[in-house]
Amino acid sequence: MLEIKNLHVSVGDVEILKGIDLKVEGGEVHAVMGPNGSGKSTLTRVLAGHPAYVVTEGHVTYEGKNLLDLSVEDRARQGVFLAFQYPIDIPGVNNAYFLKTAVNEIRKAKGLEELDAMEFLEFLKEKMKIVEMDEGFLNRPVNEGFSGGEKKRNEILQMAVLNPKLAILDETDSGLDIDALKIVSEGVNRLRRPDRSIILVTHYQRMLNYITPDFVHVLMGGKIVKSGGKDLALQLEAKGYEWMKD
């Protein structure tokens, strides 16, 4: 479903990704781990189409299409979802309205009928159970005044609502206390499906205690230096990233 070949990415004059190869099949969960500054977040943003990142070389194929040719919104409408590391505030816009707009634009792009306010609310309340959110949340402005945990839960809720085929989670575990980590991880687990692939970018192994990956990749210096099964994460936890350098 997703194939990345020799991907080179720069921001300004600085090359950050220096030849990434990664293949993700339907239903798989891939963990991408690595130290700070290794290019993990860059990888997630370039897949989503952030305008600040320039692809200088390589290809990304998503469901047989050239992903890099698609606009940000078209990628989203075709099922690419990014859970942000730092979700941004949108003051004055409440969550329910934000999500309804997103869902309906995606439905429109797919030629489906838009949901009216009542239908949507019902649908949304169902999804909110996945991350244990209460209804008060619906009328709060998007991410404004949210705690770190609420922001991340909100990202997973958005994932549940938008129903992506490829979900990319950028450090969804960062800034979470143990209870919130559990809620978020269980939320993600409930969203695992045979036709949904997940790329989980993380600095620490701890989220992988809850979400078992099929593959683990280590990203260092803009390249994937090692790939393996879930045990690789445990090794990293024990030894740190330094031993990889040898």
Add this chain to the structure above:
Amino acid sequence: MTDPESFLKKEYPYGFVTPIESDTAPRGLNEDIIRFISKKKNEPEFLFEWRLKAYRAWLKMKEPHWANVEYPAIDYQDMIYYSAPKQKKDGPKSLEEVDQEILRTYEKLGIPLEEQKRLAGVAVDAVFDSVSVATTFKEKLKEFGIVFCSFSEAVQHHPDLVKKYLGLVVPPTDNFFAALNAAVFSDGSFCYIPKGVRCPMELSTYFRINAADTGQFERTLIVADEGSSVSYLEGCTAPIRDKNQLHAAVVELVAHERAQIKYSTVQNWYAGDKDGKGGIYNFVTKRGLCQGSHSKISWTQVETGSSITWKYPSCILKGDYSTGEFYSVAVVNNRQQADTGTKMIHLGKNTKSTIISKGISARFGKNTYRGLVRITPGAKGSRNYTQCDSLLMGDQCAADTFPSIEVNNRTSQAEHEATTSKINEDQLFYCKQRGMSEENAISMIVHGFCKEVFKNLPMEFAVEASRLLGVSLEGSVG
């Protein structure tokens, strides 16, 4: 990123001209023109004298240039001060007598004047160039003792009320444009809510400029007697023309003891083209007097049109425990300039004022908030809260804030908060990553920014305002 020009295809939808025969005063301004207007209106002597006095004062006044706007000199002799659709009789008595072309114009603007077509809750006074052409629901309002009619009609039928209140809040010599208005004002709306009556429907005036080279000088006077309340709306549009046109209106509000007036404006005068050619100069004096204790005046304005806006809807808080509010959204795009804000003058004890101003600037737009909060020595225990937020779209637009706060006693307090922000790439990226188009993302972010103001608009207007905002900002982020 997106090509901004591709969004510009949506044009100002109200830019058409109605082909109609007009009764027009000769170009220029002198005492004869004033006599001409006064005579057309069959005015009592006192009003003619009042106009002349204003005119003579105006001659000695200088056009103010302290506002943060630039425009070429206005030639006051190269303008037409009165233009009215020709009619057989003195004024239409019923809708059947109103010219079909005019009815069609309002229909096209989305303001049908036939009562059965109107939303039941809104009465409209339609002002076309210099005169009021129709007022709906007059009879129904009369049952409540409410007077809602054109200014000209009020002069004929309620001269005592006019005499008592005209110029009470905005004296004829208040400022250059107010003096000009006092000299040549041709019509406008008049509204009187008697003691203890809550007006059962929204009242509104829809202003339309049609004739070329004509200035529109209307006057609105609203008096809410003791314990009464009224919500009033005002909308405006004009045809697309290359030459600038002057709109210098005066609005006076008087709220007696425990009365409440809510005055909402959605201003959508033609803004000029993208290079700044044409458009309305909107130089308006609006002021409310909270005369009685516990009275309240609330201004809400959404300013999206006009090439230049110069207006400061203000409140004089004379009655103890009176409240003044000002909620404003001002949008400038292309070459538009706005210098707008409010004055809250606290005279009575324990008076309270709130100012929420949201300025949005795009492309080369220039937006200025100018405000004065004055708490006088006698206004003990008074409070003001001011919040001015500016949103910039692109890097060639400008936003300025000139707040002036004077607190002259120890028991009062004023609070001021100001922010300036940009619609940033990250917000847009976030929305687009959720599948939204750039257009929808911008409109959502801007709408969120304006929410505190929009929520004060009557329902019907809030929808209109938010739609307008979308149109005004088309293509402004690229």
